[in-house]
Amino acid sequence: MSDRRRALSDTIAAAGRIILGKERQIRLALACLLARGHLLIEDLPGVGKTTLAHALARLLGLDFSRIQFTSDLLPADIVGVSIYDREQAAFRFLPGPVFAQVVLADEINRATPKTQSALLEAMEERQVTAEGETRRLPEPFFVIATQNPSHQVGTFALPESQLDRFLMRIALGYPDRAAERELLAGGNIRERLDALPPTLAPADLLPLQQAVAAVHVAPALVDYVQALVDGTRQDPAFVHGLSPRAALALLAAARAWAFIDGRDMVLPEDVQAVLPAVAAHRLGRAQGGGHANADDIAAIVRRTPLP
Amino acid sequence: MRQRRTPPAAEPLERGCVPWLLACALATGAPHAGHLPVWLSAGAAAALLFRAWLWRRNRPLPARWLLVLVVVVAIAGIYAQYRTLLGRDAGVALLVLFMALKPLETRGRRDAIVVVMLGFFLLLTHYFYSQSIATGLWLLAAATLQTATLLRLFGGARPLPDIARRAALLLLQATPFMLVLFLLFPRVSGPLWGLPQDAHAGRSGLPETIAPGTISDLVLDGSIAFRVSFDGALPENSALYWRGPVMDEFDGRNWRPARLGGFEPARIEAKGTAVAYEITLEPHDQRWLLALDAPLALPERAFVSARMQAVAAEPVRQRSRFAFRSALDYRLNTAESRRMLDVARRLPAAGNPRARALAAGWRTRHGQPQAIVAEALQLFRGGNFVYTLQPPLLGEHPVDEFVFDVRQGFCEHYASAFVFLMRAAGVPARVVAGYQGGEVNPVDGYLVVRQSDAHAWAEVWIEGEGWRRVDPTAASAPARIERGIASALPEADALPTMTRLDLRWLRFRWEAINNAWNQWVLGYNPDRQREFLSRLGLEGIDWRGMTALLAALCALLLAGIGLSALRRRPRREPLQRAWLALCARLARLGVRREDWEGPLDYAARVAAARPELAETVLAAAAAYAEARYGGRPGDAVDRLREARRKLPRKWSIA
Structure with missing residues (x-):
C-alpha cells in the first residue's frame, strides 16, 4: 500500500x-x-x-x-x-x-x-x-x-x-x-x-478506494461531524441544514482527504478542509438566494467547538 | 537569540457592537448632565453623536493626535471650571469626558471592554449625587445594559431579547452575592468619602428666628420633616406637640433664642405613663431634635437643654433615627431660676403701645397669672380672629396691628402676640417652634410629619405649676390642632399638592415605599446591622467576624455554583484533561487554541509562533491525535503531561 x-x-x-x-x-x-x-x-x-x-x-x-x-x-x-x-x-x-x-x-x-x-x-x-x-x-x-x-x-x-x-x-x-x-x-x-x-495503473484505483473507506473514524470525530451538521440545521441563515446523506458525504470526503495526507484516521482538520467543498452547494441561503459562501462555512466551523 | 514575540492579535471590533457601546456611554453619562458644566455636557453629547454618525456612514475613526488634542483642551477646561482635577465634581467630569471620547478610538475589542468597565465605574459615581429609588432603578437598568454589551462583545450577534435575557440572568445570579455583601460588609458610622448632596443638604426646616410669615412660608412645603413609629398606640392629635427651638428674646419683630449659659438641664416631673417612639429625622443641618413634650429618655449623644429642647451633639446631616420616651403629662421646672424668668419677661423698650396698655389693664384687674392667660385666650377665641396663610402685611407695631386691626394671621402671629401680651402683663412667657400633629400612613403605619405641619405655640410660667403650654391658635382655630392643617385653612388658601386629600392614596403608597427604602437600604447603618445580625443569633459579632462570615458565605455560594456547573458538564476523560491542560499552558505562553481548532493545526500554529517549542508540541499533538482520533491510546496521556512539564512556566498577559 x-x-x-x-x-x-x-x-x-x-x-x-x-x-x-x-x-x-x-x-x-x-x-x-x-x-x-x-x-x-x-x-x-x-x-x-x-x-x-x-x-x-x-x-x-x-x-x-x-x-x-x-x-x-x-x-x-x-x-x-x-x-x-x-x-x-x-x-x-x-x-x-x-x-x-x-x-x-x-x-x-x-x-x-x-x-x-x-x-x-x-x-x-x-x-x-x-x-x-x-x-x-x-x-x-x-x-x-x-x-x-x-x-x-x-x-x-x-x-x-x-x-x-x-x-x-x-x-x-x-x-x-x-x-x-x-x-x-x-x-x-x-x-x-x-x-x-x-503515475497509477487503473488496477490500483480500486484498492485505493477500498483503503480510503477503511480509514479510521473515532467516536469523537463522529460527534464533531454531528455537531457541525446540527450547527447548519440550527442556523437561521440557511433554508435547510445538511441532510444525513450530506453527513455521510462529509465523512467519506474527510476520509479521502486524510488518506491523501498519509493518515489512516480522520482528524477534525480533515473535516474542516473538505467542509466548504462538500457543504456549500447543499446549503441554500435563507436570504438573498444562492448557496452558502466560504464565509458562511467558516462561521459554522468557528461556532462549533471540538467535542 | 530569543525571537521577538508578536503581540496577540488585537481582535477587531465588530461593527454591530458600536451601538451597544454608545448606549452604554449614554446610559451611564447622561444622568450626570444635571450637575456638569453645560459645555461639557454638550461636548460629550456631540462626541457621541459624531461617533454614531461615523458608524452609520462607515467612516474611519478620527486620528489619534486629534483625540489627544481634544482631551488636553477638555481637561484644561475642567481645570478652569473646578480649579482642580481632584475631588468629586472634577473627578466625575473627567470620567464623563473619557466616557464620551473613548468610543471614538474603539478599534479593537479591548477598547470596547475599556468602555464597558469605565461605564461600570461611572455608574457608582451617581450615588455621590443621589441615592433615591429612581437612581437605584436607573443604575440597575444601566448595569443590565452594560452586562448585555459584554455579552454582545463576546457572544456575537444574537437576537436582542436573547441577549437581554442572558444579561438579566447573569445579574440575577449575582444577587445572592450582592445580598451577602450588603448585609455583612462591616458598616462604618458615616460615609467613607464625600456624601451625596441629597443625603445632607436637606431642607432647612424650622427657622432659627420667628417673625410674621416665617412659618406660613414653611407650610407651603409638602416635604417630610420626620417620620415616627410609636411602640404603643398613637396619642391623640392634640397631644402631638413636637418641640423644636424655644424663642425667648423679642426685638419688636423677630423672636429668637436668647443666649444663655451655665444652665442646668430642665427638670421634668412625669405624671402618667410615658410613650416610646422612634423618629427618623430628615437632615436639617441643625443640632435640635424634635421630641414630644416632655422627653424623658433620650438617644445617645443627645441631651435636654434648660428649655427642655432635645439637642444632639452634632448637627443632623444625614437621615438619622432617634429613639425617645416622652411623658405627655408633666411638670417642667416648677422651681425656675430668676435669670430664666427675667429673660422670659423681657420686652423691647418701646413699640406696640396699645397691646401694652391692654395687658397692663389685665394685670391690674386680675393679678393672678391664670386669669390673665384665660383673658388673653378669650380675646383670641371671641374676637373674630381669622386663621389664614395669607395675612396682610404688618407695619411698625405688628402686635398692635394684629390684635386690634387686621385680626388675620397664622400661628406665629398668634403665638407672638400672645407671648407679647403675657410679658406686658408681667407673666413669664416664651414662643416654642416645632411641629404639631402629623398624618398616619395607613400603608406602613408610620406617622409622617411634614414641613407643612410646622407650628408655633407659647409657654407661660406659673408659680407652682412650672412651664405650661398654651396654644393661642387652638383657641382661635381649634380644628388646626384637632384635625390638622388641611381642615383648618379656608378653601382658597393653596396648600402643597401632597397635602391635598384627593391624592392621598397614591402619596401614602409612594411614601411608604420610600420610607422602607430609607429605613432598610440607605439606613442600614452599624446599629441596624447589629440588630439584624443579633436577630440571626449572631450577637456581639465584630467586623472581623463579619468579614470572616462574608468570606465564608461567598465561598459557599461559589462552591455551590461551581459544583452545579461541574455536574452539568460531563467529567472529561484523562486524555482530554491532559490535552486541555497543555493547551491552557500554551495559552499562557501566548498562543491560545481556538475551541474549534484541531490538534495538528494548533500545533503547527504554535510551532510557527514559538519555534523553540515546536518539537515538544508537535509530538504531543500527534500523540493526542493518534489517541483521540486514531483509536490508539498508547501512552498519550503521559506524553501530554510530560510535554506540559517541559514547557516554560512563564506567565504572560496575553
Missing part, C-alpha cells in the same frame, strides 16, 4: 505541474475520486477545468471522454443509441460518451433538465438503461461536471436534488501572478498533456 500512497503523491505533484498553483483543488478532486464521488466545478470558461479533468484521467491511466452540453443535446447523445446493423440483421447498441471512466460534462447547466437528468441518473446508479436493457458503466466511473455561474444567460440551474449528487463542488479561480506567468511561458498544454506518463 505504501507504493500506492507514494504513487498518489506523485500524481498530485505531476498534476500540479500541469495546473499551476492549484494544489488544493487537485487534492480535492483526487479525494472526490477516491471517495467514489463526482465533482462539480463551477467557474468561468478558460480557467483550466478541462485540463484538470484530462490530466487526472491521464495520470490514472483511465479513458476519458468529454460531453459538451448544449440546449439541443438529447439524452441519447449521452447514453448512446441502438442502430440497425444490416450485416448482422440486428440492432446494435452504440455506447454514448458516458461509457468512459472519466467523463467531463462541460457546461452541464446549458442542457435541458431532461438531458441533465439522464447524466445525473447514470452518475447515481452507475448504470444506464437504454431500450429496455441495463448496461453497467465502467469501473471506476468519475464525472467531472462544469457549470457556468448561474447568472449567465441560457442556463438551466441544477435543482437542489441534483446538486446533492455531486460529492463536492469546487471553484478553480484565476491563477496567481507567478503561476500564470509560468503558464504563459510554458509550452502547449495539449502536447504536455499527451506526453504525461500515468
Whole structure:
C-alpha cells in the first residue's frame, strides 16, 4: 500500500505541474475520486477545468471522454443509441460518451433538465438503461461536471436534488501572478498533456478506494461531524441544514482527504478542509438566494467547538 | 537569540457592537448632565453623536493626535471650571469626558471592554449625587445594559431579547452575592468619602428666628420633616406637640433664642405613663431634635437643654433615627431660676403701645397669672380672629396691628402676640417652634410629619405649676390642632399638592415605599446591622467576624455554583484533561487554541509562533491525535503531561 500512497503523491505533484498553483483543488478532486464521488466545478470558461479533468484521467491511466452540453443535446447523445446493423440483421447498441471512466460534462447547466437528468441518473446508479436493457458503466466511473455561474444567460440551474449528487463542488479561480506567468511561458498544454506518463495503473484505483473507506473514524470525530451538521440545521441563515446523506458525504470526503495526507484516521482538520467543498452547494441561503459562501462555512466551523 | 514575540492579535471590533457601546456611554453619562458644566455636557453629547454618525456612514475613526488634542483642551477646561482635577465634581467630569471620547478610538475589542468597565465605574459615581429609588432603578437598568454589551462583545450577534435575557440572568445570579455583601460588609458610622448632596443638604426646616410669615412660608412645603413609629398606640392629635427651638428674646419683630449659659438641664416631673417612639429625622443641618413634650429618655449623644429642647451633639446631616420616651403629662421646672424668668419677661423698650396698655389693664384687674392667660385666650377665641396663610402685611407695631386691626394671621402671629401680651402683663412667657400633629400612613403605619405641619405655640410660667403650654391658635382655630392643617385653612388658601386629600392614596403608597427604602437600604447603618445580625443569633459579632462570615458565605455560594456547573458538564476523560491542560499552558505562553481548532493545526500554529517549542508540541499533538482520533491510546496521556512539564512556566498577559 505504501507504493500506492507514494504513487498518489506523485500524481498530485505531476498534476500540479500541469495546473499551476492549484494544489488544493487537485487534492480535492483526487479525494472526490477516491471517495467514489463526482465533482462539480463551477467557474468561468478558460480557467483550466478541462485540463484538470484530462490530466487526472491521464495520470490514472483511465479513458476519458468529454460531453459538451448544449440546449439541443438529447439524452441519447449521452447514453448512446441502438442502430440497425444490416450485416448482422440486428440492432446494435452504440455506447454514448458516458461509457468512459472519466467523463467531463462541460457546461452541464446549458442542457435541458431532461438531458441533465439522464447524466445525473447514470452518475447515481452507475448504470444506464437504454431500450429496455441495463448496461453497467465502467469501473471506476468519475464525472467531472462544469457549470457556468448561474447568472449567465441560457442556463438551466441544477435543482437542489441534483446538486446533492455531486460529492463536492469546487471553484478553480484565476491563477496567481507567478503561476500564470509560468503558464504563459510554458509550452502547449495539449502536447504536455499527451506526453504525461500515468503515475497509477487503473488496477490500483480500486484498492485505493477500498483503503480510503477503511480509514479510521473515532467516536469523537463522529460527534464533531454531528455537531457541525446540527450547527447548519440550527442556523437561521440557511433554508435547510445538511441532510444525513450530506453527513455521510462529509465523512467519506474527510476520509479521502486524510488518506491523501498519509493518515489512516480522520482528524477534525480533515473535516474542516473538505467542509466548504462538500457543504456549500447543499446549503441554500435563507436570504438573498444562492448557496452558502466560504464565509458562511467558516462561521459554522468557528461556532462549533471540538467535542 | 530569543525571537521577538508578536503581540496577540488585537481582535477587531465588530461593527454591530458600536451601538451597544454608545448606549452604554449614554446610559451611564447622561444622568450626570444635571450637575456638569453645560459645555461639557454638550461636548460629550456631540462626541457621541459624531461617533454614531461615523458608524452609520462607515467612516474611519478620527486620528489619534486629534483625540489627544481634544482631551488636553477638555481637561484644561475642567481645570478652569473646578480649579482642580481632584475631588468629586472634577473627578466625575473627567470620567464623563473619557466616557464620551473613548468610543471614538474603539478599534479593537479591548477598547470596547475599556468602555464597558469605565461605564461600570461611572455608574457608582451617581450615588455621590443621589441615592433615591429612581437612581437605584436607573443604575440597575444601566448595569443590565452594560452586562448585555459584554455579552454582545463576546457572544456575537444574537437576537436582542436573547441577549437581554442572558444579561438579566447573569445579574440575577449575582444577587445572592450582592445580598451577602450588603448585609455583612462591616458598616462604618458615616460615609467613607464625600456624601451625596441629597443625603445632607436637606431642607432647612424650622427657622432659627420667628417673625410674621416665617412659618406660613414653611407650610407651603409638602416635604417630610420626620417620620415616627410609636411602640404603643398613637396619642391623640392634640397631644402631638413636637418641640423644636424655644424663642425667648423679642426685638419688636423677630423672636429668637436668647443666649444663655451655665444652665442646668430642665427638670421634668412625669405624671402618667410615658410613650416610646422612634423618629427618623430628615437632615436639617441643625443640632435640635424634635421630641414630644416632655422627653424623658433620650438617644445617645443627645441631651435636654434648660428649655427642655432635645439637642444632639452634632448637627443632623444625614437621615438619622432617634429613639425617645416622652411623658405627655408633666411638670417642667416648677422651681425656675430668676435669670430664666427675667429673660422670659423681657420686652423691647418701646413699640406696640396699645397691646401694652391692654395687658397692663389685665394685670391690674386680675393679678393672678391664670386669669390673665384665660383673658388673653378669650380675646383670641371671641374676637373674630381669622386663621389664614395669607395675612396682610404688618407695619411698625405688628402686635398692635394684629390684635386690634387686621385680626388675620397664622400661628406665629398668634403665638407672638400672645407671648407679647403675657410679658406686658408681667407673666413669664416664651414662643416654642416645632411641629404639631402629623398624618398616619395607613400603608406602613408610620406617622409622617411634614414641613407643612410646622407650628408655633407659647409657654407661660406659673408659680407652682412650672412651664405650661398654651396654644393661642387652638383657641382661635381649634380644628388646626384637632384635625390638622388641611381642615383648618379656608378653601382658597393653596396648600402643597401632597397635602391635598384627593391624592392621598397614591402619596401614602409612594411614601411608604420610600420610607422602607430609607429605613432598610440607605439606613442600614452599624446599629441596624447589629440588630439584624443579633436577630440571626449572631450577637456581639465584630467586623472581623463579619468579614470572616462574608468570606465564608461567598465561598459557599461559589462552591455551590461551581459544583452545579461541574455536574452539568460531563467529567472529561484523562486524555482530554491532559490535552486541555497543555493547551491552557500554551495559552499562557501566548498562543491560545481556538475551541474549534484541531490538534495538528494548533500545533503547527504554535510551532510557527514559538519555534523553540515546536518539537515538544508537535509530538504531543500527534500523540493526542493518534489517541483521540486514531483509536490508539498508547501512552498519550503521559506524553501530554510530560510535554506540559517541559514547557516554560512563564506567565504572560496575553
